[in-house]
Amino acid sequence: MGNLDLEQHSPEKEEMKTKKKRSRDKAKILKQLAKREVKEPKSITDEEPKKKKKKLKQVATEDEETEAISDEEPKKKKKKKKAKQVEEEGEESGGNGIMTNETFESLGLSDNTHKSIKEMGFARMTQIQAKAIPPLMMGKDVLGAARTGSGKTLAFLIPAVELLYHVRFTPRNGTGVIVICPTRELAIQSYLVAKELLKFHSQTVGKVIGGEPRKKEVEILVKGVNLLVATPGRLLDHLENTDGFVFKNLKFLVMDEADRILEQNFEEDMKKIIKLLPKTRQTSLFSATQTSKVEDLARVSLTSPVYIDVDEGRKEVTNEGLEQGYCVVPSAKRLLFLLTFLKTFHGKKKIMVFFSTCKSTKFHTELFRYIKIDCLAIHGGMEQSKRTSTFFQFVKLETGVLLCTNVGARGLDFPRVDWIVQYDPPDDPTEYIHRVGRTARGEGAKGKALLVLTPAELQFIQYLKAAKIPVEEHEFEEEKLLNVQAFLEKTISENSALSVSAKEAYKTYISGYDSHSMKDVFNAHRLDLKEVAASFCFSSPPKLLLKIHREGDGYRSKREPVNNKFNRGRGGRPGGKTKFERY
Numbered sequence: 001m002g003n004l005d006l007e008q009h010s011p012e013k014e015e016m017k018t019k020k021k022r023s024r025d026k027a028k029i030l031k032q033l034a035k036r037e038v039k040e041p042k043s044i045t046d047e048e049p050k051k052k053k054k055k056l057k058q059v060a061t062e063d064e065e066t067e068a069i070s071d072e073e074p075k076k077k078k079k080k081k082k083a084k085q086v087e088e089e090g091e092e093s094g095g096n097g098i099m100t101n102e103t104f105e106s107l108g109l110s111d112n113t114h115k116s117i118k119e120m121g122f123a124r125m126t127q128i129q130a131k132a133i134p135p136l137m138m139g140k141d142v143l144g145a146a147r148t149g150s151g152k153t154l155a156f157l158i159p160a161v162e163l164l165y166h167v168r169f170t171p172r173n174g175t176g177v178i179v180i181c182p183t184r185e186l187a188i189q190s191y192l193v194a195k196e197l198l199k200f201h202s203q204t205v206g207k208v209i210g211g212e213p214r215k216k217e218v219e220i221l222v223k224g225v226n227l228l229v230a231t232p233g234r235l236l237d238h239l240e241n242t243d244g245f246v247f248k249n250l251k252f253l254v255m256d257e258a259d260r261i262l263e264q265n266f267e268e269d270m271k272k273i274i275k276l277l278p279k280t281r282q283t284s285l286f287s288a289t290q291t292s293k294v295e296d297l298a299r300v301s302l303t304s305p306v307y308i309d310v311d312e313g314r315k316e317v318t319n320e321g322l323e324q325g326y327c328v329v330p331s332a333k334r335l336l337f338l339l340t341f342l343k344t345f346h347g348k349k350k351i352m353v354f355f356s357t358c359k360s361t362k363f364h365t366e367l368f369r370y371i372k373i374d375c376l377a378i379h380g381g382m383e384q385s386k387r388t389s390t391f392f393q394f395v396k397l398e399t400g401v402l403l404c405t406n407v408g409a410r411g412l413d414f415p416r417v418d419w420i421v422q423y424d425p426p427d428d429p430t431e432y433i434h435r436v437g438r439t440a441r442g443e444g445a446k447g448k449a450l451l452v453l454t455p456a457e458l459q460f461i462q463y464l465k466a467a468k469i470p471v472e473e474h475e476f477e478e479e480k481l482l483n484v485q486a487f488l489e490k491t492i493s494e495n496s497a498l499s500v501s502a503k504e505a506y507k508t509y510i511s512g513y514d515s516h517s518m519k520d521v522f523n524a525h526r527l528d529l530k531e532v533a534a535s536f537c538f539s540s541p542p543k544l545l546l547k548i549h550r551e552g553d554g555y556r557s558k559r560e561p562v563n564n565k566f567n568r569g570r571g572g573r574p575g576g577k578t579k580f581e582r583y
């Protein structure tokens with residue numbers, strides 16, 4: 001028996017088996033791709049001009065982000081160093097289970113894709129990549145879940161690029177792959193990764209996102225964008241209105257952060273988009289969190305999907321390198337608490353602070369700058385050009401503070417963030433997971449997260465624990481707070497612009513609170529307005545018309561039960577945003 005066991009688990013045999021399996025998979029993938037090439041060339045190659053095989057490279061116009069990636073040499077070096085560091089840290093610490101020993105080389109990718117991945121400094125695959133890339137390259141529909149910062153972007157972009165290459169897409173064939181992202185910044189980020197992957201290929205890449213000039217986008221779409229990254233609203237706009245946008249050859253649709261994309265405020269657009277796109281295509285849904293809506297969509301619109309959940313069975317849903325705490329702070333002291341925190345770490349750490357509304361983010365940015373706390377801001381009320389430049393500014397910073405709404409919660413890959421502060425609570429555990437996922441990303445990475453709750457909101461911790469999120473309480477030390485309440489109130493009362501901004505922030509904070517989906521925890525009727533006003537630098541609540549839903553008047557929790565099979569307690573998502581648009 002002992003012998004038999006040894007025989008079965010001999011490392012050589014295991015290795016042989018894996019190698020054999022890999023080469024079988026590789027052969028299958030190549031066969032599959034070849035089949036697709038044979039099956040579909042008509043609709044595609046027929047449109048290709050025979051003589052003019054001009055290599056049209058990267059049709060996307062040069063834009064602001066080019067500047068951020070223009071220092072080619074240092075960037076390459078930095079990346080190689082980073083990848084080496086990631087691997088070493090992973091090995092030293094025993095890793096946190098994100099990396100595998102499987103190499104990208106074993107996938108049998110095209111030389112040009114492989115060359116790009118090498119330039120990015122990656123040799124071994126992460127778990128989601130090792131599990132999702134082979135079935136995706138075989139043309140299967142995939143529903144993929146893996147923790148934040150574990151490399152999902154390459155997991156779908158590598159198969160996308162390989163598909164375009166093997167089917168020999170040219171600009172004339174139009175769009176073969178569409179990647180839909182919920183925020184503009186995430187779309188820009190994914191577009192840049194796609195651009196890097198396509199660097200040595202002839203296929204074209206572009207993006208269409210809200211807030212950018214449509215005309216420029218129309219021009220690149222008409223020229224032909226093979227891999228298109230888009231936000232839902234702007235994509236729908238082009239699908240419906242842009243003559244010359246060829247999408248009938250679409251082969252692969254990816255929804256990144258699928259659970260977010262299927263929420264209420266995107267749902268209508270998504271239904272229309274799906275209706276307009278060709279039906280025979282490969283579809284893939286990715287996110288760190290899933291909801292029953294994603295499952296429903298997978299059931300009705302994916303063909304025999306492969307379900308991949310690399311973190312199934314983990315005791316915690318957040319990353320091991322993440323230290324998570326919460327502090328119970330009386331409403332009236334919240335601002336002083338945040339100021340004390342920022343005074344302590346300002347200039348030493350890279351920090352993201354989450355707010356619930358645009359106006360509140362705007363007010364706090366103005367106030368902090370006024371009192372000489374340097375900070376950046378990203379929220380939905382800003383011009384896109386400013387949002388984009390701020391995004392790249394924060395990417396480059398070693399230390400600094402970014403105040404943001406949930407536009408910063410999903411998918412963004414800011415390097416080396418030390419602290420995530422949730423000054424205003426998230427909508428639910430799912431949103432919590434994505435916000436804290438902006439730190440401790442990748443193998444061996446570390447980071448800290450702090451959630452600020454008022455005594456009335458403490459019950460939220462039970463929801464976090466039920467969703468397998470470990471949080472420890474930090475003591476609230478009132479005596480250590482900066483003693484500046486009177487100074488702040490005076491500052492606001494004497495500065496009319498700040499005062500107007502504070503009033504708007506106060507008002508939207510309350511209406512935002514009222515639209516909260518977990519009414520059992522975040523109940524606007526339990527807010528003490530005098531205390532809330534103090535946290536916006538008012539000695540008494542400003543006289544404003546506040547609309548708060550009456551209790552019993554449709555005022556109930558929209559929380560969706562977390563009991564579907566694929567979700568497995570990841571912190572299910574309630575019904576999504578209500579009338580009040582907060583981003």
Ligand SMILES: Nc1ncnc2c1ncn2[C@@H]1O[C@H](COP(=O)(O)OP(=O)(O)OP(=O)(O)O)[C@@H](O)[C@H]1O
Binds near residue numbers: 086126153288441
């Ligand atoms: N094979 C790899 N080896 C090392 N690092 C990698 C590998 N693949 C991706 N990365 C890096 O890991 C980081 C996180 O990747 P990515 O942004 O794709 O995560 P994600 O799973 O999409 O996260 P989120 O759920 O927050 O969107 C990126 O900086 C990326 O460059």
